[in-house]
Amino acid sequence: MVGGYRTGFPEESVGARRLVNGRYRLEEQLGSGGMGVVWRATDEELHRTVALKRALYVDGAHDRKRAQRLKREARAVAKVNHPNVVTLHIEVVAGDELWLVMEYVSGGTLAEQGVLPPDRVARIGAQLADALDAVHKAGVLHRDVKPSNVLMTEDDRPKLSDFGVSRSVHKDITLSRTGGLDGTPGYLAPEVAQGMEATTASDVFSLGATLFAAAEGVSPVGTADNPQVLVWRAAKGDIGESHGPLRPVLARMLHLDPRQRPTAAQARQMLQDAANGIRQRPMSWFRSRPRLMGRAAILAVLLATWGLLTVTGPERVAETTAWPAIGEPRTADPCSLLDPAKLDKFGNTELDPDYGNFNRCDVLIRPPQGPGEVDVRLEFTALSGIDERVGWVDHAGPIQVVRYPSYNSQCERRLMLPDKRHAIPVITKYTKGRFPVDLCAVADTAVTAAVDRLLKYGTVPRRPLPPAPESLMNLNACALPDSDILAMFPGVDATRPEHQFGGWECRWHSTTSRNSTLTIRFDQHKPLTAAEGALRPFAGHPGAVRENATGPNTCMANVQYREYTDNNDQTATEALHVIVGSDQFPNTRMCQLASAIAEPLAAKLPG
Numbered sequence: 132m133v134g135g136y137r138t139g140f141p142e143e144s145v146g147a148r149r150l151v152n153g154r155y156r157l158e159e160q161l162g163s164g165g166m167g168v169v170w171r172a173t174d175e176e177l178h179r180t181v182a183l184k185r186a187l188y189v190d191g192a193h194d195r196k197r198a199q200r201l202k203r204e205a206r207a208v209a210k211v212n213h214p215n216v217v218t219l220h221i222e223v224v225a226g227d228e229l230w231l232v233m234e235y236v237s238g239g240t241l242a243e244q245g246v247l248p249p250d251r252v253a254r255i256g257a258q259l260a261d262a263l264d265a266v267h268k269a270g271v272l273h274r275d276v277k278p279s280n281v282l283m284t285e286d287d288r289p290k291l292s293d294f295g296v297s298r299s300v301h302k303d304i305t306l307s308r309t310g311g312l313d314g315t316p317g318y319l320a321p322e323v324a325q326g327m328e329a330t331t332a333s334d335v336f337s338l339g340a341t342l343f344a345a346a347e348g349v350s351p352v353g354t355a356d357n358p359q360v361l362v363w364r365a366a367k368g369d370i371g372e373s374h375g376p377l378r379p380v381l382a383r384m385l386h387l388d389p390r391q392r393p394t395a396a397q398a399r400q401m402l403q404d405a406a407n408g409i410r411q412r413p414m415s416w417f418r419s420r421p422r423l424m425g426r427a428a429i430l431a432v433l434l435a436t437w438g439l440l441t442v443t444g445p446e447r448v449a450e451t452t453a454w455p456a457i458g459e460p461r462t463a464d465p466c467s468l469l470d471p472a473k474l475d476k477f478g479n480t481e482l483d484p485d486y487g488n489f490n491r492c493d494v495l496i497r498p499p500q501g502p503g504e505v506d507v508r509l510e511f512t513a514l515s516g517i518d519e520r521v522g523w524v525d526h527a528g529p530i531q532v533v534r535y536p537s538y539n540s541q542c543e544r545r546l547m548l549p550d551k552r553h554a555i556p557v558i559t560k561y562t563k564g565r566f567p568v569d570l571c572a573v574a575d576t577a578v579t580a581a582v583d584r585l586l587k588y589g590t591v592p593r594r595p596l597p598p599a600p601e602s603l604m605n606l607n608a609c610a611l612p613d614s615d616i617l618a619m620f621p622g623v624d625a626t627r628p629e630h631q632f633g634g635w636e637c638r639w640h641s642t643t644s645r646n647s648t649l650t651i652r653f654d655q656h657k658p659l660t661a662a663e664g665a666l667r668p669f670a671g672h673p674g675a676v677r678e679n680a681t682g683p684n685t686c687m688a689n690v691q692y693r694e695y696t697d698n699n700d701q702t703a704t705e706a707l708h709v710i711v712g713s714d715q716f717p718n719t720r721m722c723q724l725a726s727a728i729a730e731p732l733a734a735k736l737p738g
Contacts, residue, residue, distance in 0.1 A: 150175075151230055152223045155183055171235060181220065182235040185228060205231050210269045215262035217282060217292040236292075238285045241341065242278035246348040249377050253406035255281075255289045256342045256380075260399035262291040263338055267331045267395055274329045276337035277318045278344055316361035317350035321387055324365035332389035335398055339384025342402075346377055347536035348522070351385055357646070357714055363683050371538025374571050380405050455530055455585040457511055457553050458593075460633040461604065465509050466492035467592040468555070470580040474507065477568050477576075485655050485697040489604045490632045495562075496573065503566030507577050508558045511591075513632045514551065527582045534571075542570040544578045546585070553632070557581065601737050603653040603692060603705045609637035611651060616731050620649045620711070620724060647713035649724075651732070654706045659691050667726075670733035676726055678718045685712040686721035688729035692736055707732060 149157045156173045161182070172183045202222065209219045218234040241255070259281060266273060273280075273291070282290045316324075318340040320333035343351045351371040352364040364370075368387045372378065380401040386392045393401060457463045471480040471494050483493040491510040497503065522533040522545070531547035541560035548554065557577050559570040585591070598604035609628045617625045622643030629638040636652035659666065664677025664687075673691040680687035690707040697703040709729040711721040 151183060152225050155181065155223070155230075155232060157183065172232075174232075180235045180237075182217075182233045184231045184233060202229060211262075211265050211271075213262050213265040215258045215288065215290055216266065217290045234290075236282035236284055236290055238283040238287075240279045241281035241283060241289060241345060244283065244345065247345050249346055249375050250406055252342050252346045253377060253380075253402045255345065256338070257399050257402035257406060259289050259291055259338055259341075260335075260395050260402055262289075263334055264395035264399060266291070267334070272329050272331065273334050273337070275315060275318075276334055276341055277315045278341050281341065316358040316365070317344070317352055317354075319362060319365045320389065321365050321368050321370070322389055324362050330389060331395065332392045335384055335392050335395055336386075336389070338395070338398065339381050339392075342377070343371065343373055343381055343385065346375060346381075347371070347373060349536055349538065351538055353538040357684070359714075360683055369538070369540055371536060374537065374569075376408070377405055455528075455548055456550055456590050457548065457555075458590040460490075460511065462593045463511060463591040464492075464594040465490060465511055465591075467588075468492075468581040468584050469494050469507070469509050469577065470584075473576055473580045474573065477505070477573050478566070482698075485703045487656075488652060488654055489635050494577070496568070498566040498568075501566060502564040504561065504563035505566075505568060505570065505573060506558075506560055506562045507573060508556075508560075509577065509581065510556055511632050512554050512556060513630070514554055515629065528586055530582055530585060532578060532582065534575075537571050540565075540570075542574045544574045546578065546581060555581065599695070601693060603707065603736075604635070606653070606737075607634040607637075608651045608653060609634060611637075611732060611735060612728070616728060617649075619728050621647070623649065641713075644713055644715045647715055648711070649728070650708070650710040650712070652708045652710070654689075654708050655703055656706060658694065658702055658704050659689065663689055669726075669729050670731070670736075672733045672736070674729065674733070676722050678722060681710055681712070684714050684718075684721075685710055686718055686725045687711075688722075688725040690729055690733045690736075693738070707736065 151157065151172070154174060154176050156175055157170045158173060159171045161169045161171055168185055170183045170185075172181050173179075174181050205219055205222055217236060220232040220234065223230040223232060247255075259276075263273065263276070276291070280292050282292050284290065318337045320329075320336035323329050323333050340351050349371075350361070352361045352369060353371065355361050355364075370385050370387065373381045380398070383391070383393055383401065384398055466482060466484045469482065469492055471482050474480050474494055474496055478496040478498050481495045481497075483495055486493050487508070487510070490512070491508060493509075494507040496505040496507065522535040525532045525534070529549040533545040533547060535543045535545070537543075541558055543559075544557045546555040546557070557574050559574045559577070561570075609630055614625060617623050617639065620639065620641065622641040624640050624642050627640070629640075631637065631652070636650065638651075639649045641647035641649075659673050659675050661675075664675035664680065666673070666675050668674055669688065669690045675689045676686065677689070678686050680689075688709040690709070692705045692707055694702055694704050707729070709725045709732060711725045711728075713721060716724075
């Protein structure tokens with residue numbers, strides 16, 4: 132299914148080698164998009180290769196309204212004679228079938244090009260903006276500008292196409308009018324994601340998002356298995372920021388207010404100016420910087436080692452050149468890798484070891500005056516599966532540093548340790564209002580300090596004090612529920628729990644409900660208030676239940692376990708979180724499940 136429509140046709144009516152209209156020989160099905168299926172074909176009269184597109188069927192019957200809409204837009208696009216718009220040669224009606232005969236472009240799509248240098252992105256973008264301007268002047272809204280709808284010629288010229296070859300149902304699915312939206316989740320303008328009508332300004336946003344993906348390797352709303360999560364982010368205005376030389380023009384094109392975006396013609400001029408300004412730079416600053424930082428870090432290590440060899444002797448060398456590692460998970464101190472003093476240049480800093488799970492430590496940064504707060508979070512994680520996100524990789528000695536593009540008002544860096552079992556993400560984001568600060572510069576500063584300490588100590592320093600005997604830190608989340616409790620989650624796969632770092636979080640999947648999970652984790656936070664959800668007790672413990680607490684299609688039961696005094700002499704609590712996530716259940720059902728499971732778990736807590 133693509134956009135709610137079937138992507139195939141009856142074999143007896145459509146197949147390779149079929150001759151359409153006595154002239155066009157179908158050779159190969161290239162793929163399917165929201166409007167139809169596309170074939171490579173041979174024009175046997177003119178002896179040329181063309182692309183043929185046929186309007187989709189719905190439930191086995193021809194969708195006449197959709198075909199009429201396709202026909203109207205095809206006629207409008209046919210009026211556009213532009214070198215960067217795929218040419219529509221002719222429309223063919225064969226019986227009750229509508230076929231569009233189009234220019235065949237053999238160079239693949241922009242989506243297949245990978246991450247591109249910013250000067251090339253700017254040149255491609257200027258041509259596409261000029262094409263979009265021509266389409267708009269013809270009275271047409273594209274509604275679905277995205278990397279897979281940009282075809283590339285063999286000589287590297289982009290061509291805006293009115294069809295898309297969809298290769299990933301989750302990452303490139305087009306939502307049709309039947310779903311209330313036009314466009315692709317990763318490239319929707321915020322106002323369209325909110326249900327408003329598409330405009331020329333929303334086309335400009337989608338073009339900006341397309342160029343962002345070409346430069347950064349990911350759309351400005353990031354990635355997610357569920358496309359509705361991307362729509363949700365777009366509707367909220369959680370749009371990423373580029374940190375390279377294209378940042379000014381992309382920021383304008385991706386402005387949340389459509390009235391503040393440039394027209395397509397203005398965007399063309401801005402992109403052309405950007406291309407001219409960086410044409411002599413084969414690599415952008417933000418792509419070359421990691422390599423330079425890596426060399427500097429390695430050089431620093433070599434110089435430090437040389438000094439130790441010549442001054443302090445072999446015992447000190449053995450101590451400081453240990454393979455960087457976390458060591459025993461439950462005693463490793465994440466706060467030992469954060470240096471608030473190094474972050475003072477961004478504002479007033481405060482170390483907060485009493486927030487989130489036990490594998491985490493935070494530094495809060497506030498401006499000297501006025502509102503705003505940035506949270507710098509460092510945590511220890513166990514590697515599981517493959518991270519498919521695109522990032523720039525640097526090496527600091529044996530430590531691999533991955534820098535991801537910022538999105539959703541946050542920036543992430545990740546230290547990959549040489550044991551290939553653990554990673555240390557460092558994430559910066561606004562928590563209580565924004566103030567002028569570069570989140571990725573903050574993250575890079577925190578990462579530099581963490582790398583320096585890892586290279587200095589080898590193994591992460593231990594926590595200064597053991598946990599209190601009654602602390603949840605002493606428990607294993609995977610061992611907390613018995614078989615009767617787990618059986619309350621529909622179709623639970625009780626034999627394959629996913630253990631997270633330190634045993635302080637555990638996840639189970641359902642074998643009967645797709646994309647349904649049960650998560651039990653420990654947490655630290657301030658005492659519960661009504662802001663945390665609907666207050667209710669669990670086995671005598673204060674608690675709260677909240678829909679969408681950890682994202683869309685989730686519900687969390689929060690059980691307050693014990694109070695203690697934190698480092699700032701404030702009251703803090705340890706808590707048990709029970710989270711049910713599913714795109715199969717309504718929120719009310721998920722909250723019922725989370726509450727039902729939390730009740731017996733709360734009764735099993737110590738004391």
